[in-house]
Every structure is written in structure tokens, then in C-alpha cells.
Amino acid sequence: MKNLNEPTQENVEFMIEEIKVKLRMATAAAMQASSFTVERYEDIKDLYEVVASKEKFSISEVEALVSELGQLRK
Template sequence: MNLSEKSSENVAFMIQKITEKLNVINIGAIKPTHFNEDMYDELKDIYELVMKKNTFSPSEMQAIAEELGSLRKM
């Protein structure tokens, strides 16, 4: 997958991988439709950070969730 291209498919892919890696219980809280391509670069930064790490502290998970929340469409 070429994540250098801004597309709704890439947004959906990154959100899916982030929720899988973080073992998000309430997946409905983080849907690809909540994000638009204007925030693509920020979302990609979060995706890359999450994919690099194997484990997350509770405070890291909270920070990632808050950051994703700040990127959501209003």
C-alpha cells in the first residue's frame, strides 16, 4: 500500500491498523469516516509512530486516543 498518496482508502487502512495494534475495544469510536484527507499527514504520523512500537503504556494509549480525537471531523 502506498501511503504517500492521500486517499480515503489509505485513511481507512491506517485507522484499521492503528485500532488493531492498540487493541481498541470500542472500534466504533474510531471510524475512517471520522477523518478527512485534510488531516492525512497528521494521521500518517500517528500511524507510523504506532507501527514502530510493540507495546504502549496506558498514558501513551491515552495520548494517542486524544490525538486521534483532535483530528476528527467536526
Template structure:
């Protein structure tokens, strides 16, 4: 996967990877289709953050999920 390209597919891929890494229970509420390439840079930052760590506290998970919520399409 070439994440240097700002595409809807890459955004959806990163969102799914973030959900899996965080083991988000309510993952169905967060779908790649809720985002578009306009949020690519912000989602890439979250993706890089999530991939840089092995474990997350509950408050970190909540903050990341909240940030994804803010980035969703209206």
C-alpha cells in the same frame, strides 16, 4: 497499500491499523470515515509512531486516542 497517496481510503486504512495495534476497546467510536485526506499527514505520523513500537503504556494509548479524537471531522 501505497500510503504515499493522500486518499480517504489510505486514511481509513491507517486509522483501522492504529486501532488494531493499540487494541482499542471502544474502536467503534473511531472509524476511518470520521477523517478525511486533510488530516493525512497527522494520521500518517501517528501510524508511523504506532508501527515503530511493540508495546504501549496506558497513558500512551490514551494520548494517541485523544489525538485521533482531535483530528476527527467536525
């Protein structure tokens, strides 16, 4: 398990990749982990924790989470 308490670009990229896998994003290629910065670390970590805590997502939940991800991009 990664130590996600450190706000590093590496951790940001790890969390974004994990979110993409968990949500099985059809547009994952358009959501490059490098498009996210450490400045939004806490917001990304919060989103990551929500995604990591659930096993399945409804379509509307996926849409809301993807929308939130889009707002966190630089």
C-alpha cells in the same frame, strides 16, 4: 504493503483501522475510519508511523494516542 504516499481517503481509512488494531482500542467501534478526512492526511500518517513503529504501549501512551486521534476527527 500499501503505498501510503498517496493522500487518499482509502489510505486514511486503512491507517485508522491499523491504529485501532494495534492499540487494541476498547472504544474502536466509536472511532469510525470514515470520520477522518484526507485534509488531515499528514497528521494521520505521522500518528500511524508512531503506532506502527512500537510493539507495546503503556496505558498513558494509549490514552495520549487516542486523544490525538480524537482531535484529528472531522
